[in-house]
Amino acid sequence: MNVEETELPGFGVRKDFMTKSGRRIGVVAHRDGETELIISAWDDPDTCQASIPLTGDExxxxxxxxxxxxxxxxxxxxxxxxxxxxxxxxxxxxxxxxxxxxxxxxxxxxxxxxxxxxxxxxxxxxxxxxxxxxxxxxxxxxxxxxxxxxxxxxxxxxxx
Amino acid sequence: MDPIALTLIELGAVIFALGFLARLAGRISMSPIPLYLLGGLLFGAGGVVDLHGVREFAHLAGEIGVILLLLLLGLEYTAKELFTGLRRSWQAGVVDAVLNFLPGAGVALLLGWGGVGALVMGGVTYISSSGIVAKVITDLGRLGNRETPTILSILVFEDLAMAIYLPILTAVLAGVGWLGGLQTVAISLAVITIVLVVALRHGHRVSKVVHSENSEVFLLNVMGLALLVAGLASAMQVSTAVGAFLLGIAISGTTADVASRLLEPLRDLFAAIFFVAVGLNTDPLSIPPVLGWAVLLALVTAITKMATGWWAAWRAGVAIPGRARAGASLIARGEFSVVIAGLAVTSGAITGELAALAEAYVLLMAVIGPLAARFIEPAVKALRRPRKPKRETPATVG
Missing domain, CATH: 3.30.70.1450 (Regulator of K+ conductance, C-terminal domain)
Incomplete structure (x- = not known):
C-alpha cells in the first residue's frame, strides 16, 4: 500500500492512496487538529466527490x-x-x-x-x-x- | 461640533457601513474586498460624501492593516513549507511571474507611465490574492483535490516573490537610483535568507519570546514586535510589510496558531480600513476613463493565469478538468494588488490615473476570480460531454 503524503502550505497535510476500484481515498490533516475525510469522484480522480470534516472522536x-x-x-x-x-x-x-x-x-x-x-x-x-x-x-x-x-x-x- | 466628535461619528458610520458590506458579500459568497474599495470611492475625495476627518486616521490604520495582512500571511506558513514549496514549484513560479507581470507592465508603458509605472502595474497584475484563493478552495471543498498542492505552492512562490519585490518597489518609489536599488535588493535578499535560516533552525526561540499563556500579554507582545520590526524594516528602506511577513514566518508551531487566532479580528478590522483608505484617496471620476484598459487587462491576465495554472497542473500529472480548475482558481487578484497600488499612491511618485486603473482592475478581478473558479467545473464538463457519449458505470466495490 503506497500512501502518498502531500504538504498543503497554509492548511496541513494530505495523506491518500489509490484503491483497487480506482478511487483515491484519504484524509486531510488540518494544522489546527481537524481531520477531513476525502473520497475522489469516480469520473475524475483529481477531484473530490466528498470531503467530510470529522471531529477527533468521529x-x-x-x-x-x-x-x-x-x-x-x-x-x-x-x-x-x-x-x-x-x-x-x-x-x-x-x-x-x-x-x-x-x-x-x-x-x-x-x-x-x-x-x-x-x-x-x-x-x-x-x-x-x-x-x-x-x-x-x-x-x-x-x-x-x-x-x-x-x-x-x-x-x-x-x-x- | 467638536472635531473629535465629528471624526468619531464619521469613523463609526464608515465601519458600520463596512460591516453591512461584509454581510452583503457573505450573503452572495464573494470577497468583501471590492465592496470595501467601492465604499472608499464613494466616501472619498470627489465622492458622494467627503469624509475629511476620517482620512488621517484611515491612513495610519491602513498602514497597520497592511502590516497585519502580511504578518498573518507569514504565520500561515512554516519555513519548511516555504522551502518545499519553492523546490516543488519554482519553474511554475517563474512562468507565473513572467506571464502575469508583462501584461500590466506593458499597458503602463503604452500609457506612457514610464519604468516606475510599469514596475507597479506589473506587480498589480502578477500577484494572485492568496486570501481569496484559499477561501475559494475551502468553500468549494477542493482541499483534497490533486491540483490543490500545485495552486498552493504557486501562491507560496508569489508570496516569497513579494518579499523581494516590495523592497525593490519601495526603493524605486523613494527615488533612489540603480545603485541604491541594487543595494536594497542585496539587503533584503540577505535579510530574507537569514530570517528563513533562523526560522528553520531556531523558530522555537523566536516563538518563545512572544509566547505567553495570558492572551492579553501574548497579543501585546506579537503586536508590539510586529510594529517594531515593520518600523525598523521601513527605516532600512526594506518596506514595512516585508518585515511583518518575515516575522510571521519566524514564529512557528502552536505559537503561530494562537497568534493567528488572536490577530485575525484585528486584521479584519484594519485591513478593511486599509481598503477603504485606498478608495478614499482616489477620485471616482478618474475611473471611467481607464475602465477600457482595466477590462482589457482583466481579460488578458485572466487568460495568462489560466495558462499558468494549466501548465503547472499538467506538469504535476493532473488531468484536463483539474488543469482548468487550477488555472481558474488563480485568477483572483485582491489584497496584495491593492497593497502595491496603495504603496505607489502614498509615495506620490506615480500618476493618479495609475491608482484608478489598479483599483478598477482589482474590482474586476476580485469578482471574476471566485466566479471563474466556481463555474469552470460545469463549463469543462459541458465542453467535454459531447465527445464521450458512453457513460461508464462506476466501478463496483468489493
Missing part, C-alpha cells in the same frame, strides 16, 4: 470501524467450529457509565462469561486487554461469547 470511531472489521472476521472464522460462540463489537458511547473507568470495574467476564479480546482505539489494536485497561469514548471492544452473554454485555456497557 475520526477515531471511523478508524476503529474499519480496523475492527478484519479482526471480527478472523475471530468469527476461528470460532466457526464451536456452535453458539459469536464475535461482536461494542462501542463505548460518550455517556457510558464505564467511560474513563478501568475495564475491570464493569466485571463483564464475571457477570456474563464474555471475553473482551481486543480494544480498538484510534485505529490501533490493544490485544487481550487486562482489567486495568481504561475505556475511552469511541473505543471499540471486540467481544467473544454466547448470544445471551453478548446481549447482557451490551446492556452493561450502556447502562451499568
Amino acid at each position: 475520526a477515531s470511531a471511523l478508524g476503529n470501524l474499519l480496523g475492527s472489521q478484519r479482526i471480527v472476521m478472523q475471530l468469527t472464522e476461528e470460532h466457526k467450529e464451536v456452535p453458539g460462540i459469536v464475535t461482536r463489537q461494542f462501542s463505548i458511547l460518550p455517556d457510558s457509565p464505564y467511560r474513563d473507568q478501568p475495564m475491570g470495574k464493569a466485571a463483564i467476564r464475571t457477570r456474563t462469561s464474555v471475553s473482551i479480546v481486543a480494544i480498538m482505539r484510534e485505529g490501533e489494536v490493544l490485544p487481550s486487554p487486562g482489567p486495568d485497561a481504561i475505556l475511552h469514548a469511541a473505543d471499540l471492544l471486540v467481544a467473544v461469547g454466547t448470544q445471551e452473554g453478548l446481549d447482557a454485555t451490551a446492556m452493561i456497557l450502556r447502562n451499568g
Whole structure:
C-alpha cells in the first residue's frame, strides 16, 4: 500500500492512496487538529466527490470501524467450529457509565462469561486487554461469547 | 461640533457601513474586498460624501492593516513549507511571474507611465490574492483535490516573490537610483535568507519570546514586535510589510496558531480600513476613463493565469478538468494588488490615473476570480460531454 503524503502550505497535510476500484481515498490533516475525510469522484480522480470534516472522536470511531472489521472476521472464522460462540463489537458511547473507568470495574467476564479480546482505539489494536485497561469514548471492544452473554454485555456497557 | 466628535461619528458610520458590506458579500459568497474599495470611492475625495476627518486616521490604520495582512500571511506558513514549496514549484513560479507581470507592465508603458509605472502595474497584475484563493478552495471543498498542492505552492512562490519585490518597489518609489536599488535588493535578499535560516533552525526561540499563556500579554507582545520590526524594516528602506511577513514566518508551531487566532479580528478590522483608505484617496471620476484598459487587462491576465495554472497542473500529472480548475482558481487578484497600488499612491511618485486603473482592475478581478473558479467545473464538463457519449458505470466495490 503506497500512501502518498502531500504538504498543503497554509492548511496541513494530505495523506491518500489509490484503491483497487480506482478511487483515491484519504484524509486531510488540518494544522489546527481537524481531520477531513476525502473520497475522489469516480469520473475524475483529481477531484473530490466528498470531503467530510470529522471531529477527533468521529475520526477515531471511523478508524476503529474499519480496523475492527478484519479482526471480527478472523475471530468469527476461528470460532466457526464451536456452535453458539459469536464475535461482536461494542462501542463505548460518550455517556457510558464505564467511560474513563478501568475495564475491570464493569466485571463483564464475571457477570456474563464474555471475553473482551481486543480494544480498538484510534485505529490501533490493544490485544487481550487486562482489567486495568481504561475505556475511552469511541473505543471499540471486540467481544467473544454466547448470544445471551453478548446481549447482557451490551446492556452493561450502556447502562451499568 | 467638536472635531473629535465629528471624526468619531464619521469613523463609526464608515465601519458600520463596512460591516453591512461584509454581510452583503457573505450573503452572495464573494470577497468583501471590492465592496470595501467601492465604499472608499464613494466616501472619498470627489465622492458622494467627503469624509475629511476620517482620512488621517484611515491612513495610519491602513498602514497597520497592511502590516497585519502580511504578518498573518507569514504565520500561515512554516519555513519548511516555504522551502518545499519553492523546490516543488519554482519553474511554475517563474512562468507565473513572467506571464502575469508583462501584461500590466506593458499597458503602463503604452500609457506612457514610464519604468516606475510599469514596475507597479506589473506587480498589480502578477500577484494572485492568496486570501481569496484559499477561501475559494475551502468553500468549494477542493482541499483534497490533486491540483490543490500545485495552486498552493504557486501562491507560496508569489508570496516569497513579494518579499523581494516590495523592497525593490519601495526603493524605486523613494527615488533612489540603480545603485541604491541594487543595494536594497542585496539587503533584503540577505535579510530574507537569514530570517528563513533562523526560522528553520531556531523558530522555537523566536516563538518563545512572544509566547505567553495570558492572551492579553501574548497579543501585546506579537503586536508590539510586529510594529517594531515593520518600523525598523521601513527605516532600512526594506518596506514595512516585508518585515511583518518575515516575522510571521519566524514564529512557528502552536505559537503561530494562537497568534493567528488572536490577530485575525484585528486584521479584519484594519485591513478593511486599509481598503477603504485606498478608495478614499482616489477620485471616482478618474475611473471611467481607464475602465477600457482595466477590462482589457482583466481579460488578458485572466487568460495568462489560466495558462499558468494549466501548465503547472499538467506538469504535476493532473488531468484536463483539474488543469482548468487550477488555472481558474488563480485568477483572483485582491489584497496584495491593492497593497502595491496603495504603496505607489502614498509615495506620490506615480500618476493618479495609475491608482484608478489598479483599483478598477482589482474590482474586476476580485469578482471574476471566485466566479471563474466556481463555474469552470460545469463549463469543462459541458465542453467535454459531447465527445464521450458512453457513460461508464462506476466501478463496483468489493
